[in-house]
Amino acid sequence: MSTSLELIVLQDPGEVKHAKNSVKLMKAVLDSLRVEVGETPSDFASLKAYLDSVDKPIYLLYPSEHSQSITQQRVASDAVLLLLDGTWRKAYKLLQLNPWLQQYPALHLELDAPSHYTIRKAKRDDSLSTLEAAALAIKAVSPNADVSPLNDALAALVEQRLNAMPVAVRARYGQND
Template sequence: MKRKYCTTCHYPQSACICHAVKPTATVTDIIIMQHPSEVEHAKNTVRLLKLALPQTQIYVGETAADFAELQGYLAAQTRPVFIVYPNEHSQAASEVETDNKAIIVLIDGTWRKAYRMLQLNPWLLNYPSLHLECDDESQYVIRKAKRSDSLSTLEAAAYTLASLEPNADIAPIFAVFNAMVHHKLSAMPAAVRQRYNSDKLKG
């Protein structure tokens, strides 16, 4: 039997998280450059981010040609644009002074794929890059990461927002995120669930 999906959150009806969705808005705009392999991933947090923050713009691709429209859009902006990606030249998001009308661009993919996308899109070097100084570990306990400083795209977006726009309400973002994580954990067999540190979940 074909699975039925919620027409709002687009999760299976048995995993619907609409009860946790409370859309919010921010002055800072978020743009996601999403690797094609992430689009249909069951644990894709960009889908959740879009539910909580509908103004989020998502561009799917890998090469410069794929992102030609985005490149033109950003080039026409008068607002400051920042790429959220740690490197030797990146600045801590908490140290950036803006007028709360910035645009932040995040790359959604594994570290390897994100790095590959950066290499294929050298135009991104035209913009300053930011990194996060986050004391908290990722709450994305249902997806393993090779790096201890790994955050989901949703978490990185929320924490960057909190740094650039202190008055922004990021609680709705984590509410829908935690609803998905809690559901995934509750659906696991007890023996499997014990492998995950669910005590780190927010809220």
């Protein structure tokens, strides 16, 4: 799948080898996804240099008291969208360790349904996988975009993981036979 929106994922190192990592699926589906793994500004120095040279709008997809809804903001279809990949705690840590990210306008998603990423527990109701956030963002910026390849890949991963679980474990994820 291709999109004119330039997606860049800043990924916490602990997520790279995680079996339920949705960014692996994103890499398989999106032809131009860029993933930068790290924690500190020095880890992201080449990314920052690249972003400093870009002549198009750059946004950070991260909900906060200062973020604006991606549907209300007029985001150009060729803008750069930065996504933080990790648990909420890890994503917040990435943001705190990299204050340069706060120079970009922050956007949040308007959620009308819960996450379909049921194989990973989340304490917040607005938790999404990075893949789901990317799909919703692409759709918000380009309403005619077909994001079904992303959604289908996630659904297949969830089904595969659930089918591999013992029945008792599957029940903890709200899945019954």
